[in-house]
Amino acid sequence: MTDTDDPDENTLISRMKSGDQQSYHEAVRAYSPGMLAVARFYLDRSSAEDIVQDCWVTVIDAIQTFEGRSGLKTWLHRIVANRCKNRLRSAKREVPMDFSDGLDPDLDSRFNASGRWEIPPKLRFDESADTLMENGALSDCLDKHLSALPETQRSALMLYEAHQHKSDDVCNILDVSASNLRVLLHRARQKIFLMVETFQETGEC
Amino acid sequence: MLMCRDLAMIASDYIDGELGTAGKLSVKMHLMMCGNCRTFIGNLRASTELMKAHTSGTVDEEFVRRIDERVAEALEAKERGKGNT
Numbered sequence: 287m288t289d290t291d292d293p294d295e296n297t298l299i300s301r302m303k304s305g306d307q308q309s310y311h312e313a314v315r316a317y318s319p320g321m322l323a324v325a326r327f328y329l330d331r332s333s334a335e336d337i338v339q340d341c342w343v344t345v346i347d348a349i350q351t352f353e354g355r356s357g358l359k360t361w362l363h364r365i366v367a368n369r370c371k372n373r374l375r376s377a378k379r380e381v382p383m384d385f386s387d388g389l390d391p392d393l394d395s396r397f398n399a400s401g402r403w404e405i406p407p408k409l410r411f412d413e414s415a416d417t418l419m420e421n422g423a424l425s426d427c428l429d430k431h432l433s434a435l436p437e438t439q440r441s442a443l444m445l446y447e448a449h450q451h452k453s454d455d456v457c458n459i460l461d462v463s464a465s466n467l468r469v470l471l472h473r474a475r476q477k478i479f480l481m482v483e484t485f486q487e488t489g490e491c
Numbered sequence: 492m493l494m495c496r497d498l499a500m501i502a503s504d505y506i507d508g509e510l511g512t513a514g515k516l517s518v519k520m521h522l523m524m525c526g527n528c529r530t531f532i533g534n535l536r537a538s539t540e541l542m543k544a545h546t547s548g549t550v551d552e553e554f555v556r557r558i559d560e561r562v563a564e565a566l567e568a569k570e571r572g573k574g575n576t
């Protein structure tokens with residue numbers, strides 16, 4: 287028996303253990319985007335996609351011994367991370383990372399020498415996220431900027447925000463310290479903030 | 492005294508509740524006096540929410556379909572294997 291808190295997840299896991307094809311279909315849809323975000327932290331796009339595919343094949347056997355202590359999502363993300371780390375180790379490659387501190391240069395330039403706003407944020411983004419997302423152009427612009435983020439920042443942001451992992455899990459999966467995770471998250475959020483601000487002001491991406 | 496630029500540096504930590512008591516207090520004091528930083532924090536939070544709303548629905552259908560196929564093959568191979576033994 288598994289003992290995650292989520293009854294739906296427990297049902298899904300037992301169906302997967304029994305080899306039910308439909309259950310894999312559901313799991314693949316639900317968990318692959320997050321798994322890809324993990325793999326993209328370590329590898330280029332096509333290697334990352336290969337790793338995620340390979341992982342699913344190993345999951346068919348590995349799920350038999352899954353005890354559910356960590357939750358299915360975290361378990362899957364760890365499998366992907368370990369595979370990626372092995373791949374990098376055998377290729378003797380390291381993940382390039384930029385932990386240069388704090389502020390994005392485009393935001394930093396908006397403060398004067400005394401540390402006050404020279405060019406303050408002008409508009410309040412007061413529409414709800416759902417209303418804003420009905421704007422197709424904004425959605426395209428977000429896609430463009432998300433894909434322009436350094437992989438490390440994007441993966442950290444995705445795992446923390448979109449896949450709602452706790453900080454500890456993200457650090458574990460991505461093999462970064464807590465303080466480095468904070469830098470990655472803050473860097474990524476500033477970029478998204480700057481993008482949305484430009485879009486709101488000019489209507490252009 | 493915490494300046495606007497200092498606040499911008501630790502804004503994510505504030506949003507995520509990662510600041511200690513003293514840090515949190517000095518941000519709160521600053522926000523009471525500074526409308527620009529209130530707008531900044533609000534917008535940083537809003538754009539993060541936006542990103543979240545945007546990405547949580549996105550699935551690459553082609554990618555998922557390819558995985559589905561491989562998983563289906565592997566499951567069938569496993570079934571056959573069981574039949575043989």
Ligand SMILES: [Zn+2]
Pocket residue numbers: 494495498521525527528
């Ligand atoms: Zn301020």
